Amino acid sequence: MRAIGLPLWVVSLSAVVSLTLNRRTLAAALSPSGMVWALLATAFWVMLPAYVPNNAAVLAGGGRPIDGGRSWGGRRILGDGKTWRGTLVGTLAGVGVALGLTAVSEPVSAAAGISLPAFPLTAAIGLALGAMAGDIGASFLKRRTGRERGAAFPGVDQLDFVVGALLLTALFAPAWALSTFTPGVIAAILILTPILHVGTNIIAYKLGLKNEPW
Numbered sequence: 346m347r348a349i350g351l352p353l354w355v356v357s358l359s360a361v362v363s364l365t366l367n368r369r370t371l372a373a374a375l376s377p378s379g380m381v382w383a384l385l386a387t388a389f390w391v392m393l394p395a396y397v398p399n400n401a402a403v404l405a406g407g408g409r410p411i412d413g414g415r416s417w418g419g420r421r422i423l424g425d426g427k428t429w430r431g432t433l434v435g436t437l438a439g440v441g442v443a444l445g446l447t448a449v450s451e452p453v454s455a456a457a458g459i460s461l462p463a464f465p466l467t468a469a470i471g472l473a474l475g476a477m478a479g480d481i482g483a484s485f486l487k488r489r490t491g492r493e494r495g496a497a498f499p500g501v502d503q504l505d506f507v508v509g510a511l512l513l514t515a516l517f518a519p520a521w522a523l524s525t526f527t528p529g530v531i532a533a534i535l536i537l538t539p540i541l542h543v544g545t546n547i548i549a550y551k552l553g554l555k556n557e558p559w
């Protein structure tokens with residue numbers, strides 16, 4: 346078992362590594378810290394258009410709720426925390442970030458020594474709208490499980506928008522998603538996102554922008 350297990354492990358690890366890296370990153374990737382840095386930086390870059398919408402929605406929120414105040418089974422369908430204005434402004438902010446990153450992707454890639462992708466419009470919309478949709482889906486689940494507006498739902502709160510963004514991007518820009526979201530990048534996203542999410546929400550709470558620190 347051990348004799349078979351070790352080579353298998355080595356082969357699958359090198360498959361993940363070679364899938365994850367392209368030629369330009371290879372030199373940096375030869376050192377373990379270089380590889381981790383490249384994966385984390387790529388994860389942050391590709392997810393920025395999905396990170397910004399939720400924060401923009403907090404600033405822009407208010408007005409008509411998406412569910413129009415309607416309830417289902419004695420509870421709000423989504424609640425007053427999901428508004429048309431917040432969703433629209435959040436999505437536009439995410440798309441704007443993607444277009445901005447695309448404009449500077451070449452100089453930033455050169456400076457960082459890693460290949461950071463440009464965002465086609467389909468990917469930009471998939472990431473931004475997907476992040477909003479994931480967050481809305483989480484509110485739907487929260488209301489169905491008896492959680493009031495603003496209640497914490499650990500795990501779901503930190504990753505709902507990641508799942509939404511990845512799914513919608515896979516749908517809107519399949520080829521781009523396949524070449525961008527390699528196993529290594531996905532792993533980096535799953536580690537980085539909860540840390541950034543908790544951090545930015547605590548800052549927003551301290552600044553009085555959010556009612557709860559999650």
Ligand code: CTP
Pocket residue numbers: 402403404405406407423424425426427428429430431432477480481484487493494495496555559
């Ligand atoms: N917001 C919005 N529209 C969205 C998402 C957020 O208007 N699609 C605004 C709302 O003002 C909301 C605030 O951003 O109150 C914070 O977002 P979030 O924490 O996601 O909502 P909660 O109010 O905590 O409600 P829920 O329990 O449903 O998540």
Ligand code: MG
Pocket residue numbers: 495496557559
């Ligand atoms: Mg909340």
